[in-house]
Amino acid sequence: MKSHEIRSRFREFFERNGHQSRPSASLVPVNDPSVLLTTAGMQQFKPYFLGIQQEPHPRLTTCQKCFRTTDIDNVGKTARHLTFFEMLGNFSFGDYFKEGAIDLAWRFSTEELKLDTDRLWVSIFQGDSDVPADEEARSNWIKAGLAEDRIVPLSTGDNFWSAGPTGPCGPCTELYFDLGEAAGCGRPDCRPGCDCDRFVEFWNLVFMEFNRDEAGVLTRLPRRNVDTGMGLERIAAVMEGRLSVFTTDLFQPLIDFVSETAGVEYGEAEKHDRAIRVLADHSRAIAFLIAAGVFAGNEGRGYVLRRVMRRAIQAASTLEISKPFLARLCRQVVAQMQGAYPELARNQKMIEEAAAQEEERFGLTLEQGNAILAETIAATRAAGGHTVEGEVAFRLHDTYGFPFDLTSEILHDEGLEVDTEEFDRLMDDQRRRARAAVRSVGDEEREALAELGRRAKGGSGDRSFQKNELYTSIGDLRELENGRVALKLRESPFYAESGGQISDTGWIHTDDGKADVAGVISLDGDQVILAEVVEGRVEAGARAKVMVNRVRRHAVACNHTATHLLHNALRQLLGEQVRQAGSSVGPEKLRFDFTHGAALTDGELRQIEDMVNRKIIENHPVKAFTTTKEYAHDMGAIALFDEKYGEYVRVIEVGDFSRELCGGTHIDSTAEIGAFKIIAESSVGASLRRIEAITSKAAIDYLREREQLLAELAAELKTDPLRLPDALARQQEELAGLRELARDAAAGKMASAAVDLAGRAEEAGGIKILAEEVIVSDAQQLLDLSDALRERLGAAAVLLAADIAGGVSLVANFSDQAVEKGLKAGDLIREVAVIVGGKGGGRPGMARGGGKETSKIGDALASGKTWLREKLA
Numbered sequence: 001m002k003s004h005e006i007r008s009r010f011r012e013f014f015e016r017n018g019h020q021s022r023p024s025a026s027l028v029p030v031n032d033p034s035v036l037l038t039t040a041g042m043q044q045f046k047p048y049f050l051g052i053q054q055e056p057h058p059r060l061t062t063c064q065k066c067f068r069t070t071d072i073d074n075v076g077k078t079a080r081h082l083t084f085f086e087m088l089g090n091f092s093f094g095d096y097f098k099e100g101a102i103d104l105a106w107r108f109s110t111e112e113l114k115l116d117t118d119r120l121w122v123s124i125f126q127g128d129s130d131v132p133a134d135e136e137a138r139s140n141w142i143k144a145g146l147a148e149d150r151i152v153p154l155s156t157g158d159n160f161w162s163a164g165p166t167g168p169c170g171p172c173t174e175l176y177f178d179l180g181e182a183a184g185c186g187r188p189d190c191r192p193g194c195d196c197d198r199f200v201e202f203w204n205l206v207f208m209e210f211n212r213d214e215a216g217v218l219t220r221l222p223r224r225n226v227d228t229g230m231g232l233e234r235i236a237a238v239m240e241g242r243l244s245v246f247t248t249d250l251f252q253p254l255i256d257f258v259s260e261t262a263g264v265e266y267g268e269a270e271k272h273d274r275a276i277r278v279l280a281d282h283s284r285a286i287a288f289l290i291a292a293g294v295f296a297g298n299e300g301r302g303y304v305l306r307r308v309m310r311r312a313i314q315a316a317s318t319l320e321i322s323k324p325f326l327a328r329l330c331r332q333v334v335a336q337m338q339g340a341y342p343e344l345a346r347n348q349k350m351i352e353e354a355a356a357q358e359e360e361r362f363g364l365t366l367e368q369g370n371a372i373l374a375e376t377i378a379a380t381r382a383a384g385g386h387t388v389e390g391e392v393a394f395r396l397h398d399t400y401g402f403p404f405d406l407t408s409e410i411l412h413d414e415g416l417e418v419d420t421e422e423f424d425r426l427m428d429d430q431r432r433r434a435r436a437a438v439r440s441v442g443d444e445e446r447e448a449l450a451e452l453g454r455r456a457k458g459g460s461g462d463r464s465f466q467k468n469e470l471y472t473s474i475g476d477l478r479e480l481e482n483g484r485v486a487l488k489l490r491e492s493p494f495y496a497e498s499g500g501q502i503s504d505t506g507w508i509h510t511d512d513g514k515a516d517v518a519g520v521i522s523l524d525g526d527q528v529i530l531a532e533v534v535e536g537r538v539e540a541g542a543r544a545k546v547m548v549n550r551v552r553r554h555a556v557a558c559n560h561t562a563t564h565l566l567h568n569a570l571r572q573l574l575g576e577q578v579r580q581a582g583s584s585v586g587p588e589k590l591r592f593d594f595t596h597g598a599a600l601t602d603g604e605l606r607q608i609e610d611m612v613n614r615k616i617i618e619n620h621p622v623k624a625f626t627t628t629k630e631y632a633h634d635m636g637a638i639a640l641f642d643e644k645y646g647e648y649v650r651v652i653e654v655g656d657f658s659r660e661l662c663g664g665t666h667i668d669s670t671a672e673i674g675a676f677k678i679i680a681e682s683s684v685g686a687s688l689r690r691i692e693a694i695t696s697k698a699a700i701d702y703l704r705e706r707e708q709l710l711a712e713l714a715a716e717l718k719t720d721p722l723r724l725p726d727a728l729a730r731q732q733e734e735l736a737g738l739r740e741l742a743r744d745a746a747a748g749k750m751a752s753a754a755v756d757l758a759g760r761a762e763e764a765g766g767i768k769i770l771a772e773e774v775i776v777s778d779a780q781q782l783l784d785l786s787d788a789l790r791e792r793l794g795a796a797a798v799l800l801a802a803d804i805a806g807g808v809s810l811v812a813n814f815s816d817q818a819v820e821k822g823l824k825a826g827d828l829i830r831e832v833a834v835i836v837g838g839k840g841g842g843r844p845g846m847a848r849g850g851g852k853e854t855s856k857i858g859d860a861l862a863s864g865k866t867w868l869r870e871k872l873a
Contacts, residue, residue, distance in 0.1 A: 020057035041089030076278035079244035084285035094223035125171035126153035262319040275315040282312035369402035390422025496522035500583035555587035569611040619671035620655030765872030786813035
């Protein structure tokens with residue numbers, strides 16, 4: 001049975017047993033700061049497990065894309081470790097529990113997959129000081145039909161599961177398939193829990209009873225839930241009778257492509273096999289992460305992707321595959337998996353471009369790093385050592401951008417290790433130098449708001465955003481420092497910060513006091529308000545009149561609608577592969593991040609401005625409506641990769657050319673925007689660009705400032721603003737003539753000065769030496785004077801110093817005869833620059849330097865003259 005059939009049979013089996021099938025969530029989790037990426041099938045359902053949100057159905061089933069780096073160092077070294085994998089899962093929210101979950105798992109394994117019951121084993125939780133042994137699971141397995149001697153109790157580390165350091169968790173029971181003695185360690189007591197490959201764990205049933213907080217304390221959940229996960233890659237290996245996931249239909253095409261490209265046979269050399277397995281796994285991870293909107297960077301998800309990409313590039317280097325290769329390999333992933341995951345095909349161009357750019361960027365780093373490591377390895381072995389200094393790994397990481405884990409892996413393959421303690425110490429020192437010393441007040445306030453949101457439910461905001469004021473009451477309130485309060489309203493007209501848009505501000509008036517609304521945050525469909533009491537007192541339960549700052553809201557709405565117009569223009573001009581990667585919409589300006597591999601030209605920026613302004617002038621209606629997610633997709637509405645949508649979604653439609661899923665505030669027609677002006681375009685990461693723009697009054701003010709500036713310049717040049725280019729050209733011509741006259745005068749002055757200074761030279765060892773302080777206007781004049789002196793003196797060594805703008809400039813200029821006698825200008829400059837508190841260097845014939853201590857110029861020249869005499873003696 002092939003993998004695609006396992007996927008479909010799993011879904012069909014659980015649908016027949018009362019489950020609702022749900023699509024895979026994005027690899028980028030939404031509203032879950034506990035993890036960077038989706039690591040388990042239950043990730044998208046955490047609000048249901050915690051009882052924060054109502055689940056759409058008490059029984060759900062999915063095939064979830066997952067990514068973990070927990071075992072990344074083992075990928076390629078074993079037959080089963082992966083970073084990207086697919087997790088088949090069934091979930092129960094307060095419905096069936098242990099008996100039902102075990103019965104379903106047993107029936108699917110034995111009736112649908114028809115696995116040999118004599119080769120099935122399970123593990124259960126043996127208990128610890130906090131949670132007792134799971135005897136209920138044991139009795140249910142026996143009831144299902146499993147022999148009792150095939151039930152193995154294991155410890156907390158093996159059979160107590162959670163999706164992260166905090167959150168829902170509970171004891172689990174796992175199904176194993178026995179591959180036979182030939183795949184094992186040979187020990188008579190070999191059984192599940194052994195480190196060998198004989199018993200393959202393919203299904204984990206988690207009985208979600210607890211929630212773990214940040215202090216590690218377990219509390220019982222409001223209801224008992226079930227979370228199961230069966231790794232598709234592992235069950236595919238079992239069904240195909242393979243000892244390794246890499247020889248299943250999921251990986252074999254990739255293995256064959258890499259082997260053929262490298263010109264090696266898989267299975268002939270372990271070093272090559274390991275690299276091939278790394279490429280097969282990592283290429284899948286790379287393609288899916290980029291398709292999810294992750295791009296290589298130096299922190300967060302971007303760093304995770306960059307680490308995976310660079311491990312893949314190193315593996316390709318091991319196989320001596322010529323570049324570029326990574327993009328071609330990702331193309332194979334898309335071709336193989338687009339049937340199950342069409343987002344790969346939609347983003348194929350972006351995937352290939354991002355992979356190619358990172359491979360090109362890392363190419364030089366890899367060559368430099370490998371060369372330094374080769375020298376280090378040779379030196380370590382020559383000295384009879386086994387450990388490489390942590391300073392080497394730190395220098396590779398800090399100076400060359402060579403990842404530490406890559407350094408460690410390469411050294412491990414060579415039978416060496418790195419001093420991790422020294423590396424960690426150096427990294428900690430660097431972090432301490434860069435780390436901010438205090439936590440921001442905003443973070444503390446945000447945590448207080450979140451706590452209030454968990455404590456009490458109030459009214460969510462008005463999703464139409466048509467009301468600018470209303471009468472309501474304060475549902476709950478918490479006092480903060482400096483006269484600030486966090487509060488909940490029974491009804492609210494305010495927009496809460498989300499989707500890249502800043503929150504509304506406004507005012508709250510009660511019978512006893514007044515407060516200014518500083519911010520509003522969204523919390524699981526609810527909102528909490530941060531306000532500053534400016535008069536009297538504001539208390540929970542009080543009646544209140546609440547008012548939105550409508551002028552500010554309108555400015556924000558103009559900018560938000562403009563981002564939709566900008567997004568549309570970018571896709572029209574650059575191609576539909578362009579995707580929004582982030583945004584920030586406030587009253588002053590908008591910022592829009594998007595996927596694109598190159599900087600936009602001035603011409604492209606002008607075109608985009610023209611396209612947006614044309615839509616503004618045409619006065620298209622802006623409509624908001626709610627519909628089903630499926631219908632919105634069918635009508636071509638654009639959804640953002642990092643947003644989580646329910647069954648019903650809000651669509652913003654501009655004319656007949658722009659439809660996006662969006663919950664923000666917008667204007668009624670494009671003409672209200674007035675004008676659109678791009679003020680900046682820049683890079684914010686690999687294949688990521690950023691446009692900053694202004695609209696409405698801000699755009700008009702910007703253009704008026706430029707108009708005023710042109711008028712002032714024109715007045716200064718005594719011309720009309722339209723004739724400024726001609727006036728500037730004439731002035732440049734005049735300036736060029738004046739500079740030429742100045743150079744001629746300076747040359748005459750230099751020649752005269754050279755004659756005077758040459759008379760002060762002394763001779764040593766057949767070389768005329770001169771060390772003098774001179775008066776010049778800039779460093780170029782100093783260099784020109786040294787050239788003139790060297791030519792006048794013939795066989796000479798010239799050292800000059802000057803005080804230029806409060807700093808010391810040095811130049812050493814040696815003739816060929818002086819160099820032939822062993823003098824090096826660079827050595828001399830390094831010697832004397834230290835005296836004036838600076839540094840320098842250069843070639844044997846000419847070197848330059850500088851310093852800060854002008855009072856030491858005389859000492860430096862005296863030292864330099866002594867140095868020359870001694871070298872020529």
